Amino acid sequence: MSLSTQLEQLKERTPGCRSVVFGDLSAGTVLRSVAAPGVRQEVHDRALFEACLLLGAEGASILAPVPGAGLDISAAASADGAAGTPRSLAMGGAPPDGRAGHGQTAPEEADDPTEEPIARAIRVDAGGVRLMYRGGEQGDDMLVVTLATEEFAVPDREAASPAAREAALHRIGDACRAVLAGDE
């Protein structure tokens, strides 16, 4: 199944979905996208730009360890990382075997061992709900799903309880991870 088909299916199976954008973190580039009618290219660009900031160096600097705190919120991550993203790549450094990876990012990011790479961000604002995931073989693929808030957080409280919304977010997250992992 092609990536475009996967994105199309993800959009069709996600209630309230406005757009699905697949892009590259290191280049900040939209590679594939599907969207509801009327969604302009600029909206895709902005969604990807936002994801680049939150999942890239800026987001990482926010969760940088606090010297002396000594808690797991600032602890060094395991060498292997998690969520399918090798830590060395997510940090922008070279892969363990020393090859110069495609996923290399800015040198200052790579040289700073204190920054905590971000695997996922979810943002809710006037523009809707945006789920941003990072993954892929090099850890530089990004998937941004934009949901219309009015459809996702419908006033019908019986139908949209917090538990129902949480379950919906989990389902969308699983689908995003599957796309980034290349599962069909």
Place this chain on the structure above:
Amino acid sequence: MSERGRNLRVGIEQHDEAEKHHAEIAQFLAQLTAHPPVRNRATPNRQRQLEAAPPLGLPTALLAEVDATVMARCLVFFAPGGASLHAEVSNRRLLHFKADLGDRPGTRGGSKASRDLAIGAAPSSADHTSPTEGVLTSAGIADVSRLAAAIEDLCRSGPLTVESRPPTGVVSAESAGVGVAVLRQALAARAPPGGEGHAPGHRMNDAARSSGTIWAGPDATELSPPQRTHQANGTGSEAPRALSRFVHALGPRARAWRLLTGRSGGEPVMADALEQMLEEWCSLGFAPPGETHATVLTPVASNTAPVFFGQTIDDVLAVALQNGSEEGAIALWLDCLASPDA
């Protein structure tokens, strides 16, 4: 007066009346067909002068010209002193950009500074000097940042004029270019403190400008609580209640929390760490004033806590969450927003 004289006078009066009527019609037509006085002030040689427009002044006017151009055109912007900017534009998107900033004292040796940026150019092995290096199909953050810097430099030179020319054909039809919205955000992030068109207090700090962050929010850490309440349009008492209710609803999902106004709870050392994260969050411009939003960041490392940032109209909240509770926190946030008076 003779009959002939009376007829002559009546004829003259009728003629004058007709002349006056014609003059009124001509004046009315002239008003209808005149160019708008602000943006289309005509100058010799087919150039129009751009007027500074809020919120960013001349850069906004420059971007408005790009946004108004649907057909393929080469827009040439001229500044006093010889600086110019050639922008290949099509379908409201900037495809190619060449800035000739002239002899500027700030440049190396006072030499001529020229920046030629092909945005989203098709792969080209011939031009290895292009920042895109034939890799990008759309503008990356670095490209946008360089573009914003060049536009800023040009607009600093003084009043601009613009001339619309036929496209030069240097851009491939495969080029994607960059939309005005992204450029506008990049420029907003670069706006200097107290710069042209910016409201007092609405600025980015140095860290945010250097990082090219897109949001141009205030440095909230420098605002006192009364200022924040003033920004909240007089409804500041609602927000802390909503945030408190949200924290209460989180229950055991929250390990520690902290408000920008100083209140905190949960594990003490972690709450102290959240204070620093909250300051970083605000200083990077992720917390624009007066906007309600929530963001949760999940680190790669599984032994590192996810952090939730929530903002209502007059306060900002940071919460260290239990692992795996991000979706629940967002769902509760939406629930709190849907029932503000609960």
